[in-house]
Amino acid sequence: MDVAVVGCGYVGLVTATCLAAIGHSVRGIEKDARKLAALQDGQCPIFEPGLADLMREHYASGSLQFTGQIKEALRDVEVVFLAVGTPPGPDGAVDMSYLNAASQEVCDALAELSPQYMVTLVVKSTVPAGTNRRIAACLRDLKQACVQVVSNPEFLREGSAVQDFLEPDRIVIGGESPEAFRIMRRLYDPIIKREENFLTMNWESAELTKYAANAMLAARISFMNEMTILCESYGADIEDIRKAIGTDFRIGPAFLRAGCGYGGSCFPKDVAALAHISRAIGYESLFVNAIQTVNRNQKLRFARKIVEKLGRPIEGATIAIWGLAFKADTDDIRESPAIDVIRYLLEKGAHLRATDPKAMENMRQIFRDQVQWVADPVSAAAGADAVALLTDWPQYSTLPFRKIAATMNQPIIFDGRNCLHRDVMRENGFVYYPMGRPALESPLRLRQKA
Numbered sequence: 001m002d003v004a005v006v007g008c009g010y011v012g013l014v015t016a017t018c019l020a021a022i023g024h025s026v027r028g029i030e031k032d033a034r035k036l037a038a039l040q041d042g043q044c045p046i047f048e049p050g051l052a053d054l055m056r057e058h059y060a061s062g063s064l065q066f067t068g069q070i071k072e073a074l075r076d077v078e079v080v081f082l083a084v085g086t087p088p089g090p091d092g093a094v095d096m097s098y099l100n101a102a103s104q105e106v107c108d109a110l111a112e113l114s115p116q117y118m119v120t121l122v123v124k125s126t127v128p129a130g131t132n133r134r135i136a137a138c139l140r141d142l143k144q145a146c147v148q149v150v151s152n153p154e155f156l157r158e159g160s161a162v163q164d165f166l167e168p169d170r171i172v173i174g175g176e177s178p179e180a181f182r183i184m185r186r187l188y189d190p191i192i193k194r195e196e197n198f199l200t201m202n203w204e205s206a207e208l209t210k211y212a213a214n215a216m217l218a219a220r221i222s223f224m225n226e227m228t229i230l231c232e233s234y235g236a237d238i239e240d241i242r243k244a245i246g247t248d249f250r251i252g253p254a255f256l257r258a259g260c261g262y263g264g265s266c267f268p269k270d271v272a273a274l275a276h277i278s279r280a281i282g283y284e285s286l287f288v289n290a291i292q293t294v295n296r297n298q299k300l301r302f303a304r305k306i307v308e309k310l311g312r313p314i315e316g317a318t319i320a321i322w323g324l325a326f327k328a329d330t331d332d333i334r335e336s337p338a339i340d341v342i343r344y345l346l347e348k349g350a351h352l353r354a355t356d357p358k359a360m361e362n363m364r365q366i367f368r369d370q371v372q373w374v375a376d377p378v379s380a381a382a383g384a385d386a387v388a389l390l391t392d393w394p395q396y397s398t399l400p401f402r403k404i405a406a407t408m409n410q411p412i413i414f415d416g417r418n419c420l421h422r423d424v425m426r427e428n429g430f431v432y433y434p435m436g437r438p439a440l441e442s443p444l445r446l447r448q449k450a
């Protein structure tokens with residue numbers, strides 16, 4: 001099918017590339033001149049495993065094209081995806097300006113082209129309930145073209161977005177027209193493994209499904225994070241509890257890992273938006289508010305623990321920060337717990353030496369010369385009074401810990417992601433503070449250098 005994707009940001013580019021990969025002829029439309037130039041040069045502007053190769057392959061074959069000309073791109077298309085950002089406002093409200101502008105441009109272009117057949121407009125962006133119905137109502141006035149609207153929320157995780165797209169747990173389509181559902185069924189046919197995973201519903205249900213999914217996942221994390229407080233007080237181990245409750249098929253094992261809080265461009269934004277759209281109907285959601293409060297507290301609790309357990313005044317202490325990205329396998333730092341922790345420690349007067357395999361440049365834009373940027377975790381830890389581990393990069397669990405302990409001023413590690421091995425910490429003489437797990441506190445082993 002001939003498909004256009006408006007917006008070649010994270011969601012748009014993954015969508016465009018994967019649709020080309022399953023056999024469609026796709027035109028990606030990008031307004032940002034620099035990004036467009038990069039795309040037309042065959043460069044992938046974001047770091048996402050597997051995306052660059054797939055993009056280059058289909059760009060080279062011609063099944064994926066990029067343009068800045070919306071009218072040219074919409075000529076003869078059957079399906080148009082809107083994949084522009086819907087960023088959060090300060091009060092959690094969703095900023096709809098990009099989406100409104102993009103849908104207007106699509107309508108204007110289609111009105112000029114006046115296609116002879118039905119065009120399906122697919123809203124991929126995460127939007128508040130009621131948005132698709134509003135867009136559909138506006139389009140009804142469009143006399144020159146026949147356009148139907150569907151909502152198709154995305155469930156892509158950064159780091160595994162290509163796989164999530166090509167092997168989806170479910171595809172959700174919201175709309176009113178059986179014809180639109182049939183077109184979307186045909187579009188996604190190559191990746192629909194079981195009919196029951198292709199779910200059709202009304203617009204509002206599809207829109208709220210997206211928020212409900214992210215809020216449910218964030219709730220599981222916040223619940224486990226709150227449990228770490230009890231674990232630390234009663235001497236329980238959150239990892240044992242995670243495994244034990246995760247085997248209950250009614251609970252399941254996913255998204256139960258406790259840590260120093262969730263981040264990213266999705267959970268914080270969508271949970272805040274859900275609180276906001278509840279407020280808009282006069283309902284203050286106790287539950288959704290609690291998810292956010294627990295997350296904020298958990299980031300702070302981690303930072304405070306460093307100050308409390310450091311064994312020396314934080315002012316003037318050197319802390320190595322391992323990991324800046326909001327999770328492993330990405331350079332994305334949006335809402336990363338590392339931002340809050342760094343800010344807190346800087347306010348307390350600590351010297352920070354930070355490192356990350358991918359996200360250092362992005363974090364440098366925020367903290368500039370307030371932090372010392374170090375190429376690798378071993379160098380960052382040398383001479384430090386403690387390490388604060390904030391991202392679950394797998395390579396951090398296999399570092400040369402004996403060497404690291406020997407070069408630190410005091411061998412203390414605060415593991416905000418529970419990703420180091422307790423036995424390795426003990427064998428190498430570390431004082432070790434995980435989240436919600438028994439700490440290894442052996443002050444006798446502390447080597448206090450002059």
Ligand code: UGA
Binds near residue numbers: 217
């Ligand atoms: C999330 C959802 O998982 C996707 O399904 C959704 O499509 C996407 O948001 C979106 O709305 O676009 P993403 O933000 O890429 O994806 O990252 P996740 O893997 O969900 O992780 C989010 C945060 O939760 C990270 O900070 C991660 O470290 C944290 N997390 C995750 C935990 O603290 N514990 C866990 O058990 C899992």
